[in-house]
Amino acid sequence: MTLANDKRRxxxxxxxxxxxxGDGPQLCQDAAGTKLWWEHTISVEGNRxxxxxxxxxxxxxxxxxxxxxxxxxxxPGQHMLGGxxxxxxxxxxxxxxxxxxxxxxxxxxxxxxxxTQWFLAYLVWDATGDWPVPDAVN
Amino acid sequence: MRQHNQEELFKRTCDIIRxxxxxxxxxxxxxxxxGGARVAEELVRSGISHxxxxxxxxxxxxxxxxxxxxxxxxxxxxxxxxxxxxxxLDINPACQVEIHGLDFAEDRExxxxxxxxxxxxxxxxxxDKARYAINEMIVENHVPAFFAxxxxxxxxxxxxxxxxxxxxxxxxxxxxxxxxxFEQDRDESFDYSDPDQDQYRSTAALNxxxxxxxxxxxxxxxxTLMEKYELEGGSPMEGNYVLxxxxxxxxxxxxxxxxxxxxxxxxxxxxxxxxxxxxxxASQADEIMASATVR
Numbered sequence: 045m046t047l048a049n050d051k052r053r054x055x056x057x058x059x060x061x062x063x064x065x066g067d068g069p070q071l072c073q074d075a076a077g078t079k080l081w082w083e084h085t086i087s088v089e090g091n092r093x094x095x096x097x098x099x100x101x102x103x104x105x106x107x108x109x110x111x112x113x114x115x116x117x118x119x120p121g122q123h124m125l126g127g128x129x130x131x132x133x134x135x136x137x138x139x140x141x142x143x144x145x146x147x148x149x150x151x152x153x154x155x156x157x158x159x160t161q162w163f164l165a166y167l168v169w170d171a172t173g174d175w176p177v178p179d180a181v182n
Numbered sequence: 183m184r185q186h187n188q189e190e191l192f193k194r195t196c197d198i199i200r201x202x203x204x205x206x207x208x209x210x211x212x213x214x215x216x217g218g219a220r221v222a223e224e225l226v227r228s229g230i231s232h233x234x235x236x237x238x239x240x241x242x243x244x245x246x247x248x249x250x251x252x253x254x255x256x257x258x259x260x261x262x263x264x265x266x267x268x269x270x271l272d273i274n275p276a277c278q279v280e281i282h283g284l285d286f287a288e289d290r291e292x293x294x295x296x297x298x299x300x301x302x303x304x305x306x307x308x309x310d311k312a313r314y315a316i317n318e319m320i321v322e323n324h325v326p327a328f329f330a331x332x333x334x335x336x337x338x339x340x341x342x343x344x345x346x347x348x349x350x351x352x353x354x355x356x357x358x359x360x361x362x363x364f365e366q367d368r369d370e371s372f373d374y375s376d377p378d379q380d381q382y383r384s385t386a387a388l389n390x391x392x393x394x395x396x397x398x399x400x401x402x403x404x405x406t407l408m409e410k411y412e413l414e415g416g417s418p419m420e421g422n423y424v425l426x427x428x429x430x431x432x433x434x435x436x437x438x439x440x441x442x443x444x445x446x447x448x449x450x451x452x453x454x455x456x457x458x459x460x461x462x463x464a465s466q467a468d469e470i471m472a473s474a475t476v477r
Binding site: 048051052053054055056058070071072073074075077080083101102104105106144145146147148149151 | 287288310311312314315317318350352353355356359449451452453454455457458459460463464466467468470471473474475476477
């Protein structure tokens with residue numbers, strides 16, 4: 045079942061996004077009406093970054109992908125994955141972390157906060173050469 | 183098929199569970215690894231006569247699996263589902279064992295089809311993506327389910343029972359992720375590694391550690407059936423979460439074989455099992471889709 049067919053979840057996702065971020069994020073769909081994503085521009089200290097928050101086919105068992113919708117001045121290496129996706133979650137994590145993705149409470153609205161933190165880290169790295177968030181232990 | 187005698191086979195257990203009593207039960211075991219294979223075996227030994235086994239397509243028994251799996255070198259390289267099926271038939275040749283190769287998180291159509299045939303679902307997978315996919319489907323299809331996990335190092339593990347209408351796996355996981363009891367096992371950073379990796383890390387644990395938790399898992403499932411059929415000894419389980427320590431490991435397990443049962447409450451705002459129902463939000467969802475920009 046895709047999110048477009050999961051009416052209950054779609055209503056909850058939309059409500060969470062509107063409650064947290066108002067009318068800023070824009071919900072988009074493909075022509076077939078099967079793929080859904082949000083488009084939004086985040087802003088950190090005057091710097092703007094357009095992003096897409098895409099729902100994978102296995103959503104909400106899997107978290108959304110956060111895609112950077114513009115070319116960055118510098119490539120942040122391991123912090124950006126294929127398809128310009130932000131690296132923000134470690135799916136092989138087996139420990140009980142508070143911040144693990146959990147479909148009972150997490151929605152795409154959370155990804156706007158995550159993207160803002162990621163962009164802030166990117167700006168610090170661009171200025172200092174240090175990524176200010178620790179990598180997960182593999 | 184070799185000669186066998188069902189009456190003789192269950193001679194030593196028939197006073198506890200009468201052979202044939204569980205014939206309407208069809209457990210679905212998702213994951214034919216070291217945990218799932220043992221749970222399947224225990225259920226068949228207890229009188230289950232129809233079972234569905236599912237694992238990833240092309241999931242084969244490798245040499246490093248052998249030391250922690252009921253199967254051995256004889257089955258090296260075989261599909262785990264096929265080899266476990268043969269193992270179950272070797273225990274009870276009259277058992278019907280259906281096997282399927284699929285990714286439960288991705289192949290939802292087949293997964294739901296299997297779930298609709300099942301009377302119990304057993305999550306014996308090693309990753310949250312599959313657990314959450316199973317959770318969504320069992321909630322939607324009102325199938326009782328059991329989720330088990332072995333903690334890193336094999337110090338212990340957990341078994342979660344999800345009954346229709348009760349708290350779901352995500353409710354329980356959400357509570358546990360916030361529990362101070364698991365504080366030592368936490369890392370507050372939210373970044374990073376390579377989500378493109380397709381291999382999940384297998385928990386470091388001894389065979390005896392995994393077997394112990396698989397036995398607790400099978401025990402909880404069997405007790406649920408004994409409750410259902412009102413069998414003597416099938417006492418109501420006081421809770422939906424079993425925490426079991428194989429070894430001492432503070433603060434979780436103050437001593438070896440430490441066991442606790444908790445009742446985790448349903449989260450009122452759980453987006454998987456509480457709140458809105460499908461019919462109530464159909465028109466609202468249609469409005470949302472109509473307002474979405476087409477690209």
